[in-house]
Amino acid sequence: MAHASASSEQEPKLRPVKAVRPSARVLYLYAISQMPETVAPAIATEAIDGSSKVEATRCQGYLCWISRVSKVDFADQLSERMQDLEWLATAGLRHQRVVAEISTNTSALPARFGTVFLSEDSLAQHVKQRKRALGEAFGRVADADEWGIKIFALARPKGPAATKAASGADYLKRKAELLQPRAGKTLDADVQRFIADLTKLSVAASPGGKASAGQPGLLWHGSYLVHRKNAKKLDTALAKYAARWKDVRRIDCSGPWPPYSFVGEHVH
């Protein structure tokens, strides 16, 4: 432990304290929602930095859900922080939890992780410039949820001969092949039919995220914006293909997510 009185010989690496202004704060945006008819309910979930509050601030006829966070962590050094996967995982989870709580009370457009504004003025200016796009996005995601769909190839059962290996390394290699079925280069026609069925019952589709693209056995993944009245159709389609693919492929479905993949400009 470092003590202020310790001699410089014992503690040769005592660093000079850098002057950091603790007051330097930026606005971290979670979501934008339409103005509620009554008072917006308070958000109890832990904020993105684990210490600040989640606030709703009026902005250009909308409510912007924000936290006032450290400028150093969330603006100056955000990209460095995001390369620390532990930090990223914790912050990503907090972001999702806050957006999920906001979305339970009101129709909200989720901001992508890491959306930061330097001041309330710059947030207001941004919202003002994008009013039309925001209006369109609210229309698109109304009464709809995002669902994440993944298809995995199931490991093919192999005969006992497969375990006879020439060496330990060979054994491990074979075992790895067993555990990690090779993903085909082109999608099977039946997988394409499944994707077509999903597209038909959805408002919009988006390619799956990059984070899980390297999962072993993943053949394909995508996000779908599905109207709540069509949720049953989604269940039916999933059950139909799951039954058909029984020992060949597995389907993972996660959701309902806030419509993260469907509020940007790129959505068609």
Place this chain on the structure above:
Amino acid sequence: MSTDAGSISTMSIEGDSDISLLDILDHVLNSGAVIHGSLVISLAGVDLVYVGLNVILTSVETALRNIDRE
């Protein structure tokens, strides 16, 4: 949920205990700078996942610049 009729798992994000961090990152992240690597993401109470990570990330400033260019 898993059924005898086939292999399907439905993960409800409510309570988020059975959702992997990968799924969360898939949905909350978007385009920008690139990270490569084969890494481990862990967090108490949520899945421990081994990832061949190739996450595309962005800062707001980058995102805004991209949007403004249109």
